Amino acid sequence: MQSYTEENYLKIIYHLSEISHPVLTNAISERIQTKAASVTDMIKKLSEKGLVNYVKYQGVTLTDKGRSTAINIVRKHRLWEVFLVDKLNFKWDEVHEVAEELEHIQSNLLIERLDEFLNFPRVDPHGDPIPDKHGNFAELALVKLSKLKPGDQGTITGVSEHSSAFLKHLEKLSLTLGKQIQIIEVLAFDGSVELLVEQQKTNISREVAKYILITKS
Amino acid sequence: MQSYTEENYLKIIYHLSEISHPVLTNAISERIQTKAASVTDMIKKLSEKGLVNYVKYQGVTLTDKGRSTAINIVRKHRLWEVFLVDKLNFKWDEVHEVAEELEHIQSNLLIERLDEFLNFPRVDPHGDPIPDKHGNFAELALVKLSKLKPGDQGTITGVSEHSSAFLKHLEKLSLTLGKQIQIIEVLAFDGSVELLVEQQKTNISREVAKYILITKS
DNA sequence: AAAAATTTTTAGATTTGTCTAAATAATGAA
DNA sequence: TTCATTATTTAGACAAATCTAAAAATTTTT
Structure with a gap:
């Protein structure tokens, strides 16, 4: 312990x-x-x-022991985040602090039941993968939006930056999880990306594009 | 804090x-x-x-400040117990330890949302009252089963002893929350009580009867 | 490769919540 | 009401997790 x-x-x-x-x-x-x-x-x-x-x-x-302990905490953190968003209507930028506390609750039964109650989610509200009870992650082929080429299409399935400011910014641009996007152009001089979301053209900086993870389609 | x-x-x-x-x-x-x-x-x-x-x-x-802090913890503890039983299918004798940990999570938003999610329950799985966010308890007219007279009827709405052994014992006798009961006889020599639950006659000791709380009907 | 800058570790102190052993106060019995 | 018992507090110590200041190791610069 x-x-x-x-x-x-x-x-x-x-x-x-x-x-x-x-x-x-x-x-x-x-x-x-x-x-x-x-x-x-x-x-x-x-x-x-x-x-x-x-x-x-x-x-x-x-060590292996240290890693499996850490993965278990990550698992708990992410399951609680799903709970907060799916069941208690938290916004995705409001969950982190509370999950930081909840992740330390000690009860295997609690976590297995929670997992079941949430219908065994594979990803948390930020698109980060949730390991199963044995510590295994489902394989997800995620690509940084900044790596895509004009014409490429895909679904936003994750973000690799979790600050509230960043998430609110994405929300404003309608770049939330599950959204379909298509790359129109990648501007040479600053690497900013022009793209299509819900029939709307948007332009995001290279910085922002690096933190958005896409499953190509 | x-x-x-x-x-x-x-x-x-x-x-x-x-x-x-x-x-x-x-x-x-x-x-x-x-x-x-x-x-x-x-x-x-x-x-x-x-x-x-x-x-x-x-x-x-x-002090007033100390009391309101304490009542808030009790509120959190009992709300979490309802969550564990109603949503995660814990048994009423399994919830205490986990709720002891959950009650210390710091987030007013979390508790208000949880309360709403659970549909503003008035009592926890043991029938103990849940104070509202201002620290007020709803009035419940509870009577110890041991105080009832032959012929009296009512609903089991609480217990004042929370040990796992006691709760398991009640479960075995089908004396769980919400059950309707009727007193048949109170035996003079040992104070034990004969009663009717779900068309079944059962006999419980005076000791047990003292810990079962009834709303008369 | 030596000097300068940075990173990491050691040594000793602090805070929180606990302990044991001893001292003091309150309670109960004769 | 005095003695004995029990309850409570004080004094001093300890483990966990942190800190500051100083020493040691590593890395970078020249």
Whole structure:
């Protein structure tokens, strides 16, 4: 059994592992709003518990045990987000903070029943995949919108930036999950993208396009 | 804002206040599985925060602020219990531990939406009243089954003992919430009660009868 | 490759909530 | 009402998670 704090560290390390390997102390300290010295202490503790592999000055990687714990927290987080949006009518930019708390509730029965109640969703309200109870993710072929070529079509199935500001921006442009889009043009000088959503032409910056994930069709 | 632990103390003090006034240190320490010395420390802290009135050696009472905090936790606890039973098919003896954790989730929006989603329930799965968002309890005229006379009829609307063993026992006897009952006889020598539930005669001890709450009809 | 800058770790302190052991107050019995 | 018992508080210590300041290792620059 891990403490609330240990769980948070494992989750952060899991997410940062997708960017850099191994995960550096400072990367964790920035993400978790904690001084580097404190992170070192916690890393040592997690290492002693066999949840991470730690080499001084080199950073950490998750052990199998650490990874499966982290994935379970991610699973809980995303299932709760689906609950909040689908059942309690939260907006997709309102769910994160509450799910941060709910993800630490300890009860396997609760999560399995919740999963069932929500009809075994594969993705959360941001399009992020929800691992099953064994920690397996369904394969989704997602492509960044910024990688598409004129003429390409697809469905918005995810975002890789979750700030409220960004999500509200997308909402304003009607670029929400499930929407069909088609690329009209990619402007050479700034990489901004002109596209079609619901018969409407819209222009988005390259920055924004990078954070929108598409399933091509 | 109170810590998880402070919230638990307030909740326990609130519940114990219904039995004795003021609430003694040892009563808290027994209920919360903590040594009396630790309870004294926490009580002092709550007192400094203006959540309880504390007189050395005399025990504590809740201030208005402390009481409304406690009632809010009780509200959350009971709403979550309804959710677990009504939506996730938990049995009434399985909900307590999980609700103990869920009650500390911080989000007014969450609780208001949950309340709405559950259709503003007045009582939890054990028949305990759920205060509204202003902390007001709906009045329910509940009577202990042990106070009824032969011929009296009513509906089981609550229990005042929540142990899993007790609830399982009631389940076995079909004495669950909402069931109609009628008293056949109260045996003089041991106070045990013979009654009718779903056309079936059952006999329960005086002890059990004391913990079953009835709305007479 | 040495110096400078940055990152990470160590050492020692702090806060929260807990403990044990000892001291003090309140209660009950003779 | 005095003694014994029980309840409560005080004093000092500890574990978890954090901090600051200083030391050590690594990386970057020149």
